[in-house]
Amino acid sequence: xxxxxxAPTALNTVTAYGPGFIEINRVRHxxxxxxxxxxxxxxxxAASFDGLLPEHFDALADLRPEVVLLGTGSRQRFPxxxxxxxxxQARIGVEAMDTQAAGRTYNILMxxxxxxxxxxxxxx
Numbered sequence: 001x002x003x004x005x006x007a008p009t010a011l012n013t014v015t016a017y018g019p020g021f022i023e024i025n026r027v028r029h030x031x032x033x034x035x036x037x038x039x040x041x042x043x044x045x046a047a048s049f050d051g052l053l054p055e056h057f058d059a060l061a062d063l064r065p066e067v068v069l070l071g072t073g074s075r076q077r078f079p080x081x082x083x084x085x086x087x088x089q090a091r092i093g094v095e096a097m098d099t100q101a102a103g104r105t106y107n108i109l110m111x112x113x114x115x116x117x118x119x120x121x122x123x124x
Contacts, residue, residue: 011037011110014103019074022103022120035118036063037110044119049077057094058086065117067093067109071102073123 012035016023021030024041032044046052049072057079060068068087070079076098084094097105099120109116 012039012041013110014107017100017103020122022071022099029120030122032119032121034060035106035120036065037116039063044121046121048123049073049079049121052079052083054083054085057084060117061086061090061092063117064090064115065092066115067095067117069102069106069109069116069118070094070096071099071118071120072096073099073121076101 012024014022014024014035015026016028021028022033023029024033024035027041029041032047034042034044044056046056057068068084076096078096079094081088087094095105099122102118102120106116106118
């Protein structure tokens with residue numbers, strides 16, 4: 001599905017998604033990535049949901065997002081609280097949803113000016 005922003009923006013925007021990919025600013029990514037509105041799109045250390053470790057989330061606390069959206073692939077899955085403990089201690093919310101829903105939610109929060117961070121994972 002292609003998504004179109006109402007107005008041009010210099011912020012990172014999810015412009016399309018589908019099975020096995022997410023498109024940020026019309027650049028297709030087929031591996032896990034971390035996206036924030038005003039930072040470079042970076043690879044995410046875990047390739048899939050099953051590869052998540054606490055240290056993957058611990059490093060995100062330093063980026064100081066208001067909320068972390070975890071796109072878990074084609075279906076919604078919830079990480080064990082031990083994985084996201086550091087974010088909870090830093091009072092950073094974590095919302096888990098399928099990757100397509102995370103893309104849509106990211107765009108809404110980004111457009112509202114929120115300091116959102118999204119992790120887009122794909123099925124292994």
